[in-house]
Amino acid sequence: MTRKNRGAPPTNESRTWVPVTIRDVAKVAGVSTGTVSNVLNRPDIVAEATRRRVLEAVETTGFIRNTQAYQLRGGRSHTVGVVVLDVSNPFFTEMFRGAESSLQAEGYVLMLASTDDSVEREASFVRAMEEHRVEGILITPAAADLEGLAGLRTRGVPTVLLDRKAAADEFCSVTVDDVRGGELAARHLFDMGHTRIVFFNGPTTIRQCRDRRQGVRKAVRALSKRSPREASELSVGALTVRHGEEVVERILSMVPRPTAVMCANDLLALGVLRGLASRDVRVPEDLAVVGYDDLIFGSMLSPALTSVRQPAFELGVAAAELLLDEVRNPEHRHREVRFEPELVVRASSSTAP
Amino acid sequence: MTRKNRGAPPTNESRTWVPVTIRDVAKVAGVSTGTVSNVLNRPDIVAEATRRRVLEAVETTGFIRNTQAYQLRGGRSHTVGVVVLDVSNPFFTEMFRGAESSLQAEGYVLMLASTDDSVEREASFVRAMEEHRVEGILITPAAADLEGLAGLRTRGVPTVLLDRKAAADEFCSVTVDDVRGGELAARHLFDMGHTRIVFFNGPTTIRQCRDRRQGVRKAVRALSKRSPREASELSVGALTVRHGEEVVERILSMVPRPTAVMCANDLLALGVLRGLASRDVRVPEDLAVVGYDDLIFGSMLSPALTSVRQPAFELGVAAAELLLDEVRNPEHRHREVRFEPELVVRASSSTAP
């Protein structure tokens, strides 16, 4: 077989660049492929002069090692998959950055996919990543249960759940206590004197949404003992600004009208604030608003948004550490790293009804 | 050679899952590997009964095709690399989403990396992606020149520049006219009656920063013909909220004090607003502020931020289309897809000095 154009720069006419292989390098350097490989992987065992010659050949040919071949031969893919619910939510990008910061230092490249809460999309991404033989996966599961990830488990793909707890023997996980977070937020509103609040939730297929709701209910139960408290619930199909904005009408038309709304995340809350502003409803005087995630932008709004802070970057870092341990440590045991949420009170909820 | 544990679920003691190969499937189905491959790739040419048997075996063994081997054999990697300056900037995530939406429909998985403006990090990411034999790269170059990307060109890796123009025969690109954008923003401030503004810039190694500056200067030159206008310049090392916040002191201590500040992007502007708020400087009365990118969050601040809108999602989509064309169309010619920026005037700049 003859190869065409090896190493020749592509022109517009003939786009027939054929990748330079280790064999080409060997030929140019006048050595065997084994020697080239040695120069690349164990430079110390090859003679100074030869090494220089080979390195030079690598340079002139523009050789770039083919990871696929390397990996096929038993090497590692140096690739980690990250699957999140929504890349446009800064909470997830912060988490991504955290993971990236730890992982790239170890030579990994990250594959990122955003599922938009779709179980089908998640399945197809995970599948693709497995086909690529990622060394591990960091994932915020889209489904309520973990069945879709059973394959990862049986196939032994190191997997760390982001912001989602697993049974001890299944996966490692990094979590934030969302029940507690929901409770903190609701309690705060009740403490401020509200008795009738709305909990504005996203799809309860999302675990975060379920847990935060549970926290709200917990607060209601606990505080109702003294005087009656109420949290009606409202939910939409996705945690986005747009969905938040669209629901404002429904909130305002409730009878009796609630005096406070707690949103399942900040994007929802930002949408609500936007909708309220366009209708000249004052916050917090007419309606108090609380969010969840404490995105940096929330603190700059006027009124500044009360929210529940989660250490997104640290979650990513912790997830990466767990993954690295699972990849490298034969004694690895699955663990859950749990963070505590923190209520940050700002103007959007600081007035009594 | 014997393989251990093939297909056996991993236990905590023996983590020795060996991936199921096409050979295992063949053995289980009682056919040859060639036939299994045919079932997977050209199901139509194999007999109904055989196909069913093979598919069943695929199911029971939990076979997942090894992309590396497929690709080594001449297949494509179904992988595209995306390199941006900063994942935590919603502008870039929007662009990523745009690209993702087009690319995943075609079966691609995206590798994402964030360079934080570092040329070294960029080089190492691009290198890693090339080693992974990505089919193409979408990149916002970190360096002022395009030298670092010369290798991509000579090696014929389809590459589309994001938000950065290239000479016609080098790369495809998607761009927004930043000179125009800078000019729009500056003109607006001058039109509002400001005569002494500050252009608060990021590192001029970043092309966007250079062009926006040029636009500002253009506006100054054009408008100064009638009456004197001035735009002093200030710059920081990165386009982040933190950097914006930190520079406020410097702006306020300028003599004479400027009446308006135009920021090179919204993150910087958000930081400035934050810093001003904490010092009780009123916006726009004491200092008008304009940003760039029109992040959704800017519209919700109080005062709402005047900004220059860029169609981030569409940029991503366009880039993906260009890349797909370059990958598939032998007649491909490099093109530049250019978008126009749009000034969105809001409260942060709507008062005369």
Next chain:
DNA sequence: TTGAAAGCGCTAACAC
């Protein structure tokens, strides 16, 4: 319609 076998690029064991 199916099987046998070569070979993609690379590494590592072994021979020299």
Next chain:
DNA sequence: GTGTTAGCGCTTTCAA
């Protein structure tokens, strides 16, 4: 210190 070579998992002729 260097060369030779088998083989990683897969696809694809070519024969049967």
